[in-house]
Amino acid sequence: MAEHHVVVIGGGFGGLEAVNGLKNANVRITLIDRRNHHLFQPLLYQVAVTTLATSEIAWPIRTLYRDQPHVRTILAEVVGVDPNDKIVRLDNGQTMDYDTLIIATGSTHAYFGKDEWAHVAPGLKTLEDATMIRRRILRAFEAAELEQDTDKRRALLTFAIIGAGPTGVEMAGIIAELAHKTLHGEFRSFDPAEARIILIEGGPRVLSAFTPELSEYTRNSLEKLGVEVRTDSIVSGCSEEGVSIGEEFIAARTIVWAAGVQASPAAKWLGVEADRAGRAIVDENLRPAGLSDVYVIGDTAAVASNGKPVPGIAPAAKQMGAYVARRIRSKLAGTELPGRFNYRHQGNLATIGTRSAVVDFGKIKLRGALAWWLWGIAHIYFLIGTRSRMSVAWSWLWIYLTGQRSARLITQKEAAPPPAPPST
Amino acid sequence: MAEHHVVVIGGGFGGLEAVNGLKNANVRITLIDRRNHHLFQPLLYQVAVTTLATSEIAWPIRTLYRDQPHVRTILAEVVGVDPNDKIVRLDNGQTMDYDTLIIATGSTHAYFGKDEWAHVAPGLKTLEDATMIRRRILRAFEAAELEQDTDKRRALLTFAIIGAGPTGVEMAGIIAELAHKTLHGEFRSFDPAEARIILIEGGPRVLSAFTPELSEYTRNSLEKLGVEVRTDSIVSGCSEEGVSIGEEFIAARTIVWAAGVQASPAAKWLGVEADRAGRAIVDENLRPAGLSDVYVIGDTAAVASNGKPVPGIAPAAKQMGAYVARRIRSKLAGTELPGRFNYRHQGNLATIGTRSAVVDFGKIKLRGALAWWLWGIAHIYFLIGTRSRMSVAWSWLWIYLTGQRSARLITQKEAAPPPAPPST
Incomplete structure (x- = not known):
């Protein structure tokens, strides 16, 4: 078993890309997530509007690494990090040592104080x-x-x-x-x-x-x-x-x-500086100040590239995950470390209903039906596994042909509203 | 608009069959269910074991009757029936008059007093x-x-x-x-x-x-x-x-x-006699004693046919629904009423894992792989709509070929346990 232990918190786009980038590196990896599934968030709104079923855009994380014995998947919630002792604390009271820590815990909604x-x-x-x-x-x-x-x-x-x-x-x-x-x-x-x-x-x-x-x-x-x-x-x-x-x-x-979104509390765990959205401020190598063995990636991190803040979108998280994996490999191999993190913006896409979309690839700008097909093909391409790709393609095709949506289910009861906040 | 108003409570196998049997009859129908979907219960266990997704075995009820303007679908919980005034009471305080009432509200688990x-x-x-x-x-x-x-x-x-x-x-x-x-x-x-x-x-x-x-x-x-x-x-x-x-x-x-199962409280609503499982005891025409305009069908009803109790399974519920529809049609048309309800037992089927099943059609008994294929084909046939049939067939085929199940999601938090019962 490899000696160097990399702990990755968060099985989103950034976390998975980091784990994937460390395949065949001489490390053992523990991937911790509080959910058992990776979620393809760009299509989540389609679950909300009855277009797709939940299982079409979510995959059990541990299945992805079944053939990689160096990866261990843990379903647990992280409640704290002690960067001095290099320890991660879990909600069940257990702790976990790390040699290198990658925090990719994403963000949640922000209501601007409301x-x-x-x-x-x-x-x-x-x-x-x-x-x-x-x-x-x-x-x-x-x-x-x-x-x-x-x-x-x-x-x-x-x-x-x-x-x-x-x-x-x-x-x-x-x-x-x-x-x-x-x-x-x-x-x-x-x-x-x-x-x-x-x-x-x-x-x-x-x-x-x-x-x-x-x-x-x-x-x-x-x-x-x-x-x-x-x-x-x-x-x-x-x-x-x-x-x-x-x-x-x-x-x-x-x-x-x-x-609006608010970053997860990584900066608080680490005791490092955060920006107004709660994102941990990291250096050009994606490390918070003073912590050489900790990386923060994805929309939990505040970093600029080419003078502009890196946006909190999936491609940015994936690029950061891949970058950190490259850095760890170089460090362990004793080869030259990659330079600063450079974000390459690949473009913006958004759909407007079933037959129209807008695509902005910088020089190439598209809109209408062609953009919609491109959007659909790109999203199917980025789904994980043949099963999901075929299933989503089939769901979309069915709606395209018939207008009928299959996931029109009212499930679970509404939770009771929270108690009123104390008057101030 | 037709004068005669049939109210059907419950959109399960029995209720839907009754509504379907009244197509083109000179009635208007209100179908009340507390869920927005019809559920194909025989495959529900496959959702519990990650084989199928929820949307593959459930359909929005109102979609089924979109082209039948004489059918109105209501999402509401029935809290009582007044058979003297011929009124159904809903949980939102509204009431609904009926000329004929069909109760097909199914059953729930029974813990035998525990x-x-x-x-x-x-x-x-x-x-x-x-x-x-x-x-x-x-x-x-x-x-x-x-x-x-x-x-x-x-x-x-x-x-x-x-x-x-x-x-x-x-x-x-x-x-x-x-x-x-x-x-x-x-x-x-x-x-x-x-x-x-x-x-x-x-x-x-x-x-x-x-x-x-x-x-x-x-x-x-x-x-x-x-x-x-x-x-x-x-x-x-x-x-x-x-x-x-x-x-x-x-x-x-x-x-x-x-x-074990316990019937829904139809007998209590009506104030009629029930058997030990709470099922309303009905006559050979599926009517509780003394109520000529009320039918109780499916596993909410206790009735014998050919000297044996009718089992609480989907085919029995469907046969009862079709029978009641025939009776209502004859009554409105003034033609001869169908005789007593006769249950025709079509057989028993059960699967044992992915490649084996047992089938008992009386004279024909099968087991093993052939029975499993028969079981699968029969269940796909009874699903509603091309979309579901293709989707379930595809899910099963994928598992058959790869062993991988797609619906392995942990969703929703566990509710807190109920407060301890008072000591007696």
Whole structure:
């Protein structure tokens, strides 16, 4: 058994890429995650809108490394790190020594100090988030079928999505299609096409990471699908009854949060400096100051490359994971260490409903049906394993041909709301 | 709009068959279910053992009737019936008049007075039951990877299934395959083949509804798969620590209940006589005594046919649903009413792992691989819609070819145990 022990916390894109990069290196690896599955987050919104089933975008992590005896997978929650003694603490009381530690624990939703909004405006980070949002969307239509009060029915059929980045745009587009196409003819007391889908963005345009032309195209496409796009609109309140934009109140019983993220507490564990989003500030080699055997990668880390902050997206996490693996290999082999981490931006992609997308590869910019096919092929390519690729391709093909979505299940009961916060 | 209003409570096999049988009859129908989906219960155990995804065996009920405007689907829980005023009461406070009422609300688990076992020995009736059992099975293996105490690990790797009817037999066979084949090579601190699967049956043989020869064959097949079969074994206790058979205690952290069912409270709603399992006693036309406009069908009803009690299985529920629809049509048309309900038993089927099954069609009895193919084809045939048939066929084919199961996800947190019952 190899002597050098690498502990990787987090089985997301960054963590898996680091483990993969250390294949056949002379190390033993322990991969710790609090979930038993790797989740393909870029398609998570499709679970929330009944397009895909949970098992199509999630894979048991330990299956991926079944043939690599040097990798041990642990299902546990990390509660702390002691970088002086080089120890990771688990929630079951056990500890684990490491020689090198890679923290790739991702991020969660941020409500900008309004944590009381979390219960009424869930974000989309886990499979449970997705099935909860799916449940709320479907239940709203079901409740509308029984509602006799016109105003209340209107509120039930109003869906507000806060934040017009790729996730918000994609959610809004598919909810519109769900309401206006998939559910057509299924209700007797109202026409699901009456459903109102509102996409609310604080900034001046949707998809701000894309070019203004693609943003404009996206806005027009969404509006053709029946989405109301509200830019320059700062949300001032969220409740069970609806959402407020400044002084204006919109009655909406379903609210989805796609507006901000907060890094996981890696910086706190390590006692190192963090930026405003809670991301650990790391050097050009992805190490927090003063800790030469710890790397922080993915959207848990704050780092700049070529003078610009590296975005919190899957390709960046994968590049960081691969970089760290290269560094560890070089160090153990005694060869020259790779230089500073350089992020190569490969492009931005987002879909708008079933037959349209926008793609920005820098020099190449595409929109419409061709972009949509490219988006679909790229995402299928990045899924893990033949089984998932065929299954997702088949699910999409079925919806493309029939308009029918198979994962329209209301499961699990809604948890009771949390107790009211103490008044301050 | 038709004048005669038929209310159907329950979108299971019986309820849907009744609605289907009333197509083009001069009635309007309201179908009430507390879930938004019809569930193909015969394959539910395959969700619990990671073979199938939830969406492969469940369909949104309202989609089935999108093209039948005379059918209205309601997602609501029925809390009572007033047969004098011909009213159904819903949980949201609304009421609904009916001209004819069909109750097809199914059954739930029965713990024979030991309701405190329910939390540690869940049964298998809903999608949530299935994902909970799946979570417990997978978590047990995960916890075993971290457990350093040999006895505790042994308890984590012991799975007790109580009740050796078709569900118990099928669960035991597939858990054995999961442990001994699918998980092979994925753990570092133990060999999953060490897992102990115990099938506990109070009666003298497994699959008591089948012939003794097929029972014997099934027992031998299970034992070859590594299942310990304990017949004539009455469970005297269930706890978080394990299961007791008489004086013997078996440490087992995962227990599945497949031993008994209790009818839903239709008899209580109606104020009519019930049998010991809580089923409403109905006449030869499936009506409770004194209520000429109410039918109770499926495993909510206690009725005999040809001198034998009709079993609580899907084909019986479907036959009852079709019979009641025929009766209603005849009554409205003023033609001769069909005679008494006659149950035609079509046979018994059960699988034992992936390549073996037993089939008892009365004169024709099959076992082994041929029976397994027949079982598979029959079940795919009875699924609803091309999409599900192809999806399930594909999932099974993939497992058959690769041994890999795709739905190995631990989702949702375990609910806290219920408060201890008051001491008596």
